[in-house]
Structure formats: C-alpha cells, structure tokens
Amino acid sequence: MTSYKLNNKNLSKFTDKVLIPEYDRSTIKTGIVHVGIGGFHRSHEAYYTDQLLHDPANSDWGICGIALLDFDTKIYNTLKEQDGLYTLIVKELDGSLTKRVIGSIVEYLFAPENPIQVIEKMASDDVKIITLTITEGGYNYNEATGAFDFTNPLIQHDFENPQAPKTIFGYLTQALKLRKERGLAGCTIQSCDNIQGNGHMTERMLLSYVNKAEPDLVPWIKSNVSFPNGMVDRITPATSEKDITLLKETSGVDDAWPVVCEPFKQWIIEDNFTSGRPAWETVGAQFVEDVVPYEKMKLSLLNAGHSVLGILGALMGYETIDESVHNEAIRTFLNTYMDKEVTPTLGDLEGVDLKKYKQSLLQRFGNIYIKDQIDRICSESSAKIPIFILPTVNVQLEKNGSIDYAAFVIAAWAIYSIGVDEKGNALNIKDAHGTLLKEKALVAKENPASFLDLESVFGKLKDSKKFVDAYSIAYQNILKYGVEKCVTQMNNKALNNI
Template identity: 60%
Template sequence: MKTSIALNQENLSKLPANVKVPSYNRDQVKTSIVHIGVGNFHRSHEAYYTNELMERYGVLDCGICGIGLLDYDRRIYNILKDQDGLYTLVIKELDGSLNARVIGSIVEFIFAPENPIAVIEKMANPDIKIISLTITEGGYNLNEGTGEFDFSNPVIVEDMKNPMSPKTVFGYLAQALKLRMQRGTGGCTIQSCDNIQGNGDVAKKSLLNYVEKAEPELMGWIEENVSFPNAMVDRITPVTVATDIANLQEEFLLDDQWPVVCEPFIQWVIEDDFKAGRPAWEKVGAQFVENVVPFENMKLRLLNAGHSVLGMLGALHGYKTIDEAARDEDFKTFLRAFMDAEASATLGNLGDIDLEKYKDSLIARFQNIYIKDLISRICLESSAKFPIFVLPTIKAQLKTGGSFARAAFVVAAWCRYNDGQDENGNTYPIEDAMSNELIRAAALSHQNPVRFLEIEQIFGDLAKNKTFVDAFLTSLNMLRTKKVKDCVKELNTKLG
C-alpha cells in the first residue's frame, strides 16, 4: 500500500498526476486581498476564483492574506500554517467522480487573538486593495427584528473600550481605516461574500453604525474612500467530514488535514464598484453588473430558502442529508411548488434569466448524492437565515394577496424543529445564537401556539397579521398531530 503524501509547498512536485497543483510561483505572489473568515465557503469560492486567475492568466498581484478573528479559527490557522497555506478543493461531480486540485491563493494567514496589531497593520497596508468577509449572517451584529446595530453586544462594548485590542470585525476595520486616513494611503473596498440580501449595504451600515460612536471623525473619510459592492455568491459547500479526508488519502494519496469539498456549480455576481482596483475575476467566470438585486433575490429566495425547506422537513422526518430529502418525491413536489407558486412570484423582472431552467438546476444540485450536505448544517443558525431566506416571500405575498401557505408551513416546521426531537424520537441540538429563546418559545407554543411568532427580533410584527397567523396555526396543528410526510402529502394534494 502506498503512503499518502503530506500537503505542503515542498511536496507539491511529489503528488500524483491526478491532483492538479499550482504551476505559478507562489513566492512571486503579491498580497492585495485580506479575507476575514477563512472557512470552507471562502476556500471553495473567492480563493478558488483567485487561484484560477493566477493559474490560467499568471496574474500574481491578487494574493490573499487570511485573518482568523475568533478563538475557533485557531485550528484552521494551525493547519494552513502547517500546509504553507495550501489546501485541496475536491469537486464532487454529478457522476460521482472526484476532481482534486490544490489551491495556492492564500499566501499569508494571521491569527488575530495572538497579534491584533499585526492584523490592523496588514489591513492598513497600502498594498491591500480589498478586505473581503465571510462572517456569516449573524456576524453583522444587526437585530433581526429592528435591523439596528446591537451596541449591547458585550464584545462590541469591549471593542469600544479597548480599540487597539479589538475582538470584532468592526473594531478591526475601524482601526485599520483610521490608519489609512491618517497615513494618507488611500481607500479600499470592503467586499462581503455572505449570504445576505444587499450584503455590501449591510456591511456598510454595520460598519458606519459602529464608527459613528467609536471613531466619528472617520465617517466622512469612509463615505468618500471606501466602497461596499453588493454581491451574490453561490456554491454548495458542505462541512468536511472524516470520510472526505480518507477518500483523498485513498484515491489521490494526499494527506490534507482540512480539505474542502463542493459541487461543480459556482456563481459570483458582483456590482462593479471597487475604489482601489480589483482582480479580473470575470476572466474566470465571475459576472460584474450594475445591479445585483435580481440575482440575489433569485438565489436567496429559491436556493437558500429551498435549503431551509428541505432542512426543516428532512430534519423532522429523520433524514440526515439534503440529497435524501430532495430525492423524497413528496418533499421534492412540495419544494418545487413552493418555488413556483410562492417564491418566484416575488422576484419581479429577471430580464433574460431562464427561471425555469434555474429551478430545474437547483433540484438537480440538491439531489447530488455525492455532496452529502448535512441537514444539521442547513438548520444551524436558522434565526439568522429565516428572516433573509423565507420571510421576504411571505411578506411580499401578503402584500399582493398571493399564496404563502407552503412558506407558512415551513415556519411552523421550524417551530416544531425547536422541540429538539424528530418524529422518530431522536434528539438533536438546537445550534443557534438564539437557541434559548427559540426552545422556550417552541415549548410555550404547545399551550399558546402564536408564542413562537412573538419573537419580534425574528418575525417583526407578523404575529399581528391574522392572515399569516391563521395559516401558521393550521400548519403547526397539523405538524403536532401528524407525521411531516402525511402533512406534506395533504398539502400537495390540497394546494395542487
């Protein structure tokens, strides 16, 4: 049996021919991007696009410096340090074949808790043109109900008191931008890569809210010198599991401590608003547009909402992966009807986008049996996801008198999910920043069913809308008295 080869720069030339490795000289790469939040998605998306630009066109002035802000990031920091910033991206094709390539675009990494000043200085360096973010939906510190910046957050309070030892992205950005202003080194672009509608606008709002209190003299300079383009990002990237590491060792003789697996589909649509220039990502498939709204609405309300639909229904039934739920004919029928009759009606004019083809592709992507996207991953932090992915469809349909019965059923399924037990008696953890409130509200909803909707931070004033409340109560009663499959079959028949 052949021994697998540890991934690092020195060993690249020793890897088997079926592993694609960087052909460019990584020693010549110049860093111009700082990325905060080096998780699996960044490594399957922005870092992948950047690697492709280096590999195919020899563009070496767009290297990435990763930043780990949280103690949780220590593991990825240590692994990438050990592997010279290299990692393997394994694309799981629809036919089951694996396409492995080593990505070399991350050439630096700083672990912020160990050296906050180094992070601030790096972000303030005039060579840095873009500071990109994947900090998750909840990382922007906005109250889901009011949309306002949460100054009561203890880490925000701490950053205000100790500006040179920040804990949050806003604390770091404020100090770095302050140095850029004081040194006259010019502005930059802050590029959100998170699944949030108007992610650039959200990043700008959160940062300016923080800066207005923490460093008010920065406000005008940021408005003039920093851009926040909106973008739509898309690539299903599940959690890396032990079998992914083992498969890489067995099939490719490659020992990578934290590879990334993903689907073949990839999309990145970006508003072309960059203050200090940008890589020519369009050469490797990114789209630059004037207005990203139609693209992001389509993605958030169909793909991301579709994930939540399958996640909640699948979790209650006892499925473990998204492909299992998507291959269930009853759930698939329900999902497609949700897309066709409810979500699609809220999207407006999509120009020359073939919406039917896009929805067909989503179903096929969800059904990819080789991705094995965990339902537990899809369901975590749902308090940050539902207001972005599902509730906009409900609110839009309420305004126009359109159908929202399936979306209401999914909200009821979320309430039932927070009981913490599927219909087979198996328990699961509620992994959510608002888990205590969600679990309590779900428990109280057994006596007062509307109690779940009274979480104002999530639902706003929806609890006061009788039309929606009636639909939610009908669905919750169904879910508390019948199996989820029986409920879905009944709705599929009733709603057509």
C-alpha cells in the same frame, strides 16, 4: 499508497494525482485580506483567485486569510502547517471527483493571537480589498428594527479595547483609521455572505459602529471606501473524515482539512471598487451594474430551498439534504413553494430562465455524492429565515398572495426548535439563540402563535392574522399527523386546484 503531508515542499509529489498551482507562490503579493477562511471561502473566492493567479499579470492579488475567532484555531493551524495550501474536491454529478490543490492563500493570521498584526495587514497599502464571509449573524443587526445591535457584549468590548477588538467592526475601524492617519488610499470592503444588498448592509453596519467609536472617521470612509454588493453560490458541505481518508488513499495527499463542493459555481458582483480589482470575470465571475435581482432570486430560491429541505427533513429523521429532496412529498412541496409563493415576488430577471434555474436547484440539492449535512444547513436558522424566507412572506402578504407553504415551514421550525425529531431522536441544533428558541418553542406547544413573539426574528409578522392563522393550523397538523402526511395532503390539494 504512500502519502505525503500537503505543503510547498511536497507539491511536486502530487502532480500525477491532483491538479496543483502552476505559478510560483513565492512571487505572489497579498492584495486581498479575507476574514472568515471556512469552507465556503475556500471553495469560492479562493478558488476563483487561484485560477486568476495562473496569469502572471495578476500576481498582486494573493489572499491573506484571517481567522477572526477563537473557534477558528483549527483552520488557522491547518493552513499554517500546510503553507496555506488545501485540496478542493469537486463532487461531480456522476460521482467522479475533480481534485485540485489551491494556492491563493499565501498568508494567514490568527486575530486573537495578534490583533495588532491583523489591523496592520488590513491597513497595508498593498491591500486593495477586504472580503468577508462572517455568516449572516456576523453583521450584528436587529431584524425587527434593522439597526445595529449596540447591546452585544463583544461590541461593548471593542469600544473599550480598540487595539484588541473581537468583532469585524472593531478591526475594520482601526485599520481604516490607520489608512486615514497615514495618508493612504482607501480600499474596497466586499461581503461574500448570503444577505440581500450585502454591500449596503456592510456599509450601514460599519458606519453605525464607526459613528460611535470614531465619529471623525465617518466622512473619510464615505469618500474613500466602497462596498460592492455581490451574489455568491456554491454548495459546500462540511468536510468529513471519509473525505480526508479517501483523498489520502486515492491521491497520496495528506490534507488535514480539504474542502468538498458541488461543480456549480456562481459569483455576480457590482463593479464598484475603490482601488482596483482582480479580473475575476476572466475566470467565470460576472460583473454587473445591479446585483439585486440575482441575489433576490438566489436567496429566496436556493437558500430558502435549503432551509425548507433542512427543517422538514430534520423532523423526519433525515441527516443529509439529498435524502430530504429525494422524498417525493418534500420535493413536490418545495417545487410548489418555489412556483406558487417565491416566483411571483421575483419580477423580470433579464437573461435568466427561471424554470430551468428551479429545475437545476432540485438537481443540485439531489446530488447524492455531496451529502450536505442537514444540521449544517439548519445552523443559525434564526439569522437565515429572516433573510431567506420572510421577505417572500412579506411581499406575498402585501399582494394578498399565498403564504401557506412558508407558514408551514415556520411552524415546522418552531417544532424543530424543541430539539427532538418525529422519531424521538435529539436534534443537533446550532444557533446563537438556541436557548431562547427552545424556551419559546416549549411555550408554543400550548400556544403555537407565541413563537412568533420573537420580534428579533419575525419583526411584526405576528400582527398578520392571515399568517398567524395559516401558521397555527400548520403547527397543529404537524404535531398531529407528522410532516410527511401533511405535505402530501398539501401537495394533493395543490394538484386538485390546478
């Protein structure tokens, strides 16, 4: 099949093979600046916004995508070459593909190349919302204290070089300062990351930075900027070369970086916007007064479930999440963890059938066409585990409930952090604290509990004898018997206790 490079000029050539934007992109005005234009943003917020833009009444809500880090050079260059266009490939449960070109990113900027241009765009009066997908680690807080980490060298750089910042906090501070100085309206800063109370977290961390960098700006921010909480959900694995080739061969679309995702999507948002907002509810988002119960459910079931499958599966030599969940022993272990340890911490969830939700998660994890890479799921576990798993542990400890399954996962993570699976193969560990984790993991071979000394990850968890004992037993058993035999034994024990 003849293929054509994806760009505005060639869009009409794809109409019989893929869905394309049915709106005039040249008339779209930027109302949203988004920082972090990776796969998840492009499968989620940019998708919702693309659907919205098909109604001419919403033409003020185009997106300017910001590539914040040097690491983001590739995605910036790809979007620049493709006029901001990319293909979203939805991998349905039956193996079929729904392919759609997304057109909502109408501008794109590379922050390291021109930081002033990015600050000016954020400060533009046309921009009403600044949204973020900067990963859990991007919020720069210490898990043990909950405080902003002022020791981060990049933060120190931003204090000294306010016009050439490197962190989101430096950019937001200078943009909001310009808005204030120019007498412009405030805006909404909306996190789309997997952090409970992500709006509250964004506000607290930003104000911590501003209080030191531009203290006179704090009252203005408190009066003119809103930080809605939100819960986001759509499994979006890394794009493979196979995905790129298949798209080109079956649809004639030469897209350097398409996005693949599952069919399920969810976006629940606190309706707290300073200067107006898109009507995302017309394309499937849900606006509520209180997001907390929903995000707690999602983080402690879906995100924690991903981490459980990733860590245990990695040690057993699996490469993708569907392989891990189709191992009956691991699947049963995860099911029991969700039922026995997570569910008792969730309370009442109005309008949610929790049993069906948990069943749907196992189905989604098991989608054999998604092929979500385990090393992606396990990346930055030092930032994820305190958010996804430890809140469940802490509540269960307070209630004197079960923590054995969570302790087992943490023990498995300690062994995983050594960097070798049970077959002797090297693990591809991606973590900002990878070197420190490995150092602690090697010491833990002689003294398992020493891994819990990582206060920035575990807080004061090492002070709980109940947890330390369960963790230490699990650690020794995994080393002695391997993951599969241990989880099978735990499953059998749970079955016998019913």
